[in-house]
Amino acid sequence: xxxxxxxxxxxxxxxxxxxxxxxxxxxxxxxxxxxxxxxxxxxxxxxxxxxxxxxxxxxxxxxxxxxxxxxxxxxxxxxxxxxxxxxxxxxxxxxxxxxxxxxxxxxxxxxxxxxxxxxxxxxxxxxxxxxxxxxxxxxxxxxxxxxxxxxxxxxxxxxxxxxxxxxxxxxxxxxxxxxxxxxxxxxxxxxxxxxxxxxxxxxxxxxxxxxxxxxxxxxxxxxxxxxxxxxxxxxxxxxxxxxxxxxxxxxxxxxxxxxxxxxxxxxxxxxxxxxxxxxxxxxxxxxxxxxxxxxxxxxxxxxxxxxxxxxxxxxxxxxxxx
Numbered sequence: 001x002x003x004x005x006x007x008x009x010x011x012x013x014x015x016x017x018x019x020x021x022x023x024x025x026x027x028x029x030x031x032x033x034x035x036x037x038x039x040x041x042x043x044x045x046x047x048x049x050x051x052x053x054x055x056x057x058x059x060x061x062x063x064x065x066x067x068x069x070x071x072x073x074x075x076x077x078x079x080x081x082x083x084x085x086x087x088x089x090x091x092x093x094x095x096x097x098x099x100x101x102x103x104x105x106x107x108x109x110x111x112x113x114x115x116x117x118x119x120x121x122x123x124x125x126x127x128x129x130x131x132x133x134x135x136x137x138x139x140x141x142x143x144x145x146x147x148x149x150x151x152x153x154x155x156x157x158x159x160x161x162x163x164x165x166x167x168x169x170x171x172x173x174x175x176x177x178x179x180x181x182x183x184x185x186x187x188x189x190x191x192x193x194x195x196x197x198x199x200x201x202x203x204x205x206x207x208x209x210x211x212x213x214x215x216x217x218x219x220x221x222x223x224x225x226x227x228x229x230x231x232x233x234x235x236x237x238x239x240x241x242x243x244x245x246x247x248x249x250x251x252x253x254x255x256x257x258x259x260x261x262x263x264x265x266x267x268x269x270x271x272x273x274x275x276x277x278x279x280x281x282x283x284x285x286x287x288x289x290x291x292x293x294x295x296x297x298x299x300x301x302x303x304x305x306x307x308x309x310x311x312x313x314x315x316x317x318x319x320x321x322x
Contacts, residue, residue: 002026002033008117009219012110016056016219018237018245019049027224027259033121034224034259041254049237050217051245055105056115058093058207058216060085067092067104071170078165079158080200082214086207087199088166090216091190093119094199098181100190118218120184125198132201132277134159150270159200163193204275208232208264210246217246226261227282228252 006024013020021041027034041047054062060082064072067089078084095101097116107115128135133144133152145153170191171177177191189195206221207214211234220232230249237243248262264276269283295305 002121005033005114005117005121008110008114012108012114015108015111016053016114017048017050018243019046019247021045021047022260024219024222025259029259030224032123032224033222034261035219035222037254037256037258037260039256041250041260043250043252045250046247047250047254047260048220048223049235049245049247050220051237051243052211052215055107055111056218058086058089058203058218059213061213062105063089067102068170071102078162080155080162083200083203083207084159084162084196086203086214086216087196090119090122090199090202091195094183094188094195095176095178095181095190098178098183100176100178100181102176115218122202124184124186125188125194128198128201132205133274134197134201134204144273148270148273149268150274152274155274156197159197160193163196166196167192201277205277208246210234211244215246220246220248223248223262224259225264225276225280226251227263227280229261229263231263231265 002025009016009024021037021039022035023038024033025036026032035048037047054066060077063085064074064076076085080087092101093115096103097119123131125135129137133141134155136144141152141156145151171179179190179192179195180187181190183190189198203216207216208220208231209215210232217232223232228251230251232246232248234244235247237245237247248260250260251263254260264272264280267275269279272279272283295302295309299305
């Protein structure tokens, strides 16, 4: 997978990257795909800079205004928000790799080949059952629900709500929106509840918030996490510095052949676990406490506060003023 994806990326690198000192390889730490230095990289040096290319980038705006224009309400925003719209775009790329889906945005042959190779390189639904909480077995999700401040049941309910609405309003034409497709040699769910949940797990774990928008940027999404790494940042690039895009700066010196890393941001342990499926070392030292408090029955907002408590605890505690 790494060789095929790197070869496809190399064929359209001039279209996709303004600076690139990495190749796509296998991470020695995780055994999954990652970015490997092709030459020595100095601390503070940009090792990957990619303009915001609408033909390959996945954003909510592209979903609304390009791919699903006139299919979704102009200002559509489901319970899953921008992440859900990026998940829809992932499913469309899965479908396009199987000659289905909406054939937008238009791409050059080399860029089309790259995007098809990229989507085939993503973890399969079966792999994600080990990697991401949204795909975990129900008994494991139950443990997470009762032991984290980020309530996975609420996210799963949002996914179910949006998938049901989309199935009724958007997925009716199964020639364009197939329920399953042949992907990477196996039949996988696509425009369905199971497919949407798989795509949500991919979108949550691979997207970055940069320059005021949530974006999934193929190749940048291959960069693995390090607590000491730099976050993906926005900036201007190119010969005259007028092209806007995303870039990653090296947080240390790298030798050729070493895996280069970035930080996924200053998130809590609960955020990392629910969004990425792991807790990085810096979160292990985080102290976690539970606070118990009571709402005064004489409080003039008593009923409103109970409603908020009921929503926030989401069936994990009895309806009670404590």
